[in-house]
Amino acid sequence: MRNICLTIAYDGTHYAGWQVQRNARTIQGEIEKVLKRIYKKKVKLTGASRTDAGVHAEAQIANFKIESGIPPNKLQLALNSSLPDDISITSAKKVPLKFHAQFDAQKKLYRYSILNSRVDNPFLRRFYHKVPYKLDMPLMRKEAKAFKGNRDFKSFQAKNAFLERKSTIRKIERVAVRRTGDFVYIDIEADGFLRNMARNIVGTLIEIGRGYLPRGSASEILKRLDRRKAGPTAPAKGLVLIRVQY
Amino acid sequence: MRNICLTIAYDGTHYAGWQVQRNARTIQGEIEKVLKRIYKKKVKLTGASRTDAGVHAEAQIANFKIESGIPPNKLQLALNSSLPDDISITSAKKVPLKFHAQFDAQKKLYRYSILNSRVDNPFLRRFYHKVPYKLDMPLMRKEAKAFKGNRDFKSFQAKNAFLERKSTIRKIERVAVRRTGDFVYIDIEADGFLRNMARNIVGTLIEIGRGYLPRGSASEILKRLDRRKAGPTAPAKGLVLIRVQY
Numbered sequence: 018m019r020n021i022c023l024t025i026a027y028d029g030t031h032y033a034g035w036q037v038q039r040n041a042r043t044i045q046g047e048i049e050k051v052l053k054r055i056y057k058k059k060v061k062l063t064g065a066s067r068t069d070a071g072v073h074a075e076a077q078i079a080n081f082k083i084e085s086g087i088p089p090n091k092l093q094l095a096l097n098s099s100l101p102d103d104i105s106i107t108s109a110k111k112v113p114l115k116f117h118a119q120f121d122a123q124k125k126l127y128r129y130s131i132l133n134s135r136v137d138n139p140f141l142r143r144f145y146h147k148v149p150y151k152l153d154m155p156l157m158r159k160e161a162k163a164f165k166g167n168r169d170f171k172s173f174q175a176k177n178a179f180l181e182r183k184s185t186i187r188k189i190e191r192v193a194v195r196r197t198g199d200f201v202y203i204d205i206e207a208d209g210f211l212r213n214m215a216r217n218i219v220g221t222l223i224e225i226g227r228g229y230l231p232r233g234s235a236s237e238i239l240k241r242l243d244r245r246k247a248g249p250t251a252p253a254k255g256l257v258l259i260r261v262q263y
Numbered sequence: 264m265r266n267i268c269l270t271i272a273y274d275g276t277h278y279a280g281w282q283v284q285r286n287a288r289t290i291q292g293e294i295e296k297v298l299k300r301i302y303k304k305k306v307k308l309t310g311a312s313r314t315d316a317g318v319h320a321e322a323q324i325a326n327f328k329i330e331s332g333i334p335p336n337k338l339q340l341a342l343n344s345s346l347p348d349d350i351s352i353t354s355a356k357k358v359p360l361k362f363h364a365q366f367d368a369q370k371k372l373y374r375y376s377i378l379n380s381r382v383d384n385p386f387l388r389r390f391y392h393k394v395p396y397k398l399d400m401p402l403m404r405k406e407a408k409a410f411k412g413n414r415d416f417k418s419f420q421a422k423n424a425f426l427e428r429k430s431t432i433r434k435i436e437r438v439a440v441r442r443t444g445d446f447v448y449i450d451i452e453a454d455g456f457l458r459n460m461a462r463n464i465v466g467t468l469i470e471i472g473r474g475y476l477p478r479g480s481a482s483e484i485l486k487r488l489d490r491r492k493a494g495p496t497a498p499a500k501g502l503v504l505i506r507v508q509y
Contacts, residue, residue: 028385073386097382105383136343137351139274140319140390 018084021092022112023048023062025077028103030143030254034070035077044068044077044104051099055092056085065118065261066125069213071253073144076107078261080118116263124190124262126206129219129255134199145200146255152226154196160225161192161203163235164218171242173221175212175250185211194222204259213250221248264330267338268358269294269308271323274349276389276500280316281323290314290323290350297345301338302331311364311507312371315459317499319390322353324507326364362509370436370508372452375465375501380445391446392501398472400442406471407438407449409481410464417488419467421458421496431457440468450505459496467494 025044033041037049045062052060065078087095093109100106130145132138133152138145171185191206203222205215221238224230230248238246271290279287283295291308298306311324333341339355346352376391378384379398384391417431437452449468451461467484470476476494484492 026385028388075386094381102383102388103385105385107382135340136353137348139272139349139351140321142274142348144386 018082018114020080020082020112020114020116021089022078022080022110022116022118023093023096023106024108025074025079026105026107027074027077028143029068029071029073031103032070034072035064035066035068035074044074045079047100047104048079048096048106051096052081054099055087055095056083063118065122066210066258068256068258069216069253072256072258073254074258076260077258078118078122078263080112080116082114118261121263122209122261124206124208125210126191126204126259126262127210127215128257128259129203129205129215129251130257131201131203131219131223131255132199133196133201143254144257146252148201148223148227150227152201152223153228154194154201154226156232157201157222157226158194160232160235161194161222163239164189164192164205168239169242170211170214170239172238172244172247173211173214173217174244175217176244187211187214192218216251216253216256217244217247219251219255223251224248264328264360266326266328266358266360266362267335268324268326268356268362268364269339269342269352270354271320271325272351272353273320273323274389275314275317275319277349278316280318281310281312281314281320290320291325293346293350294325294342294352297342298327300345301333301341302329309364311368312456312504314502314504315462315499318502318504319500320504322506323504324364324368324509326358326362328360364507367509368455368507370452370454371456372437372450372505372508373456373461374503374505375449375451375461375497376503377447377449377465377469377501378445379442379447389500390503392498394447394469394473396473398447398469399474400440400447400472402478403447403468403472404440406478406481407440407468409485410435410438410451414485415488416457416460416485418484418490418493419457419460419463420490421463422490433457433460438464462497462499462502463490463493465497465501469497470494 035044037046062079062081089109093106096106132145132147135149167188189207193204281290283292308325308327335355339352342352378391378393381395413434435453439450
């Protein structure tokens with residue numbers, strides 16, 4: 018038995034997210050379909066992060082176990098020659114049998130891209146959210162600090178999260194807000210993310226940056242532990258899973 | 264009468280090129296359609312460069328004359344709100360009546376992007392040509408020098424160029440071949456380009472770089488003045504019109 022670890026880049030525009038779903042095209046589903054063809058049997062892929070519909074990845078990590086001697090570099094070529102061109106296996110390697118892409122993940126880094134302009138960029142249009150209003154960058158940077166550390170992110174979980182029995186506490190190690198030309202990037206690195214958490218944090222920071230929510234809102238909303246207090250969920254297209262650390 | 268100059272960025276993937284054609288979607292056609300709606304009359308757009316089907320632009324320049332008082336910034340917004348999302352007007356301004364986007368162009372800069380890897384990049388896949396073979400960069404750089412200066416580019420014009428009565432002499436001011444990670448960029452700046460000239464130069468440089476054409480081929484092929492001697496035309500998707508200088 019071998020444990021194979023894949024690094025996967027994808028443009029999530031045309032997918033219903035990572036996880037296999039009935040009647041929907043998903044990244045996991047597309048890769049498992051090709052693996053089944055290669056190994057002539059069903060293969061179950063475990064992904065580090067269940068990215069939502071429309072969210073992208075530069076380096077999603079996934080593993081699967083198989084009894085087969087196909088060398089990982091040959092497997093990578095076989096996968097890439099059959100996968101659609103918006104999914105790419107950027108590496109394939111043998112890892113210890115005990116490695117688990119989801120449970121062993123220590124940190125994940127997501128990047129949200131905002132185009133702060135009235136004019137779109139046709140080359141990158143699938144990968145940013147356009148915000149045509151003036152954004153107060155120093156204020157956004159200051160407010161972003163409220164999210165750092167061990168916090169209860171109940172106010173920032175998905176609206177439709179059915180009564181969670183699990184903890185809504187997560188540890189954010191880094192939130193960085195930076196500007197390059199008309200692009201504003203928000204990097205969030207945490208030990209884990211609740212459903213929609215990254216996009217709800219970004220949505221709230223945008224509302225603060227454009228003056229719709231007052232100074233101090235970030236920490237205030239955290240304290241309320243109520244999703245209805247936070248800003249709207251920023252669109253999926255701006256979000257990219259950048260890396261997973263083990 | 265006013266003369267309006269537009270700067271236009273586009274992803275050319277889904278277009279039959281810049282120039283209006285019967286029964287085909289073109290960039291010029293899409294913009295003229297919207298201009299007609301805005302001004303309630305037919306408007307003729309003059310583009311600096313007739314980019315081919317599938318070729319992109321970061322800054323195509325085009326002008327048109329109109330009797331109308333719509334301020335250029337309002338026109339830009341109106342165009343962008345109606346144009347498809349793979350075309351974007353990045354600036355609109357009033358220019359002197361005598362300005363002609365095509366005839367007044369002094370230099371044009373095209374950039375060709377090669378992904379020199381066996382693995383695709385799902386984010387940029389519409390904007391590069393993948394070359395999985397090893398490329399000899401120092402050799403490509405050296406050979407590229409042969410194209411500099413006033414040269415007869417007859418060997419590098421389109422195969423189907425019907426008996427040109429016009430001159431096939433052009434002046435290339437700069438050819439730069441550089442590598443950034445797995446990407447290889449070839450910049451060509453010239454006073455003008457014959458049909459397919461940039462892509463034929465790139466196709467030839469790739470053949471030299473991978474060892475299919477011998478050292479010295481670039482200047483040899485130029486001398487022959489025969490299209491059949493040059494390398495294949497590199498695919499349109501890798502080419503971007505970067506800027507036009509007046």
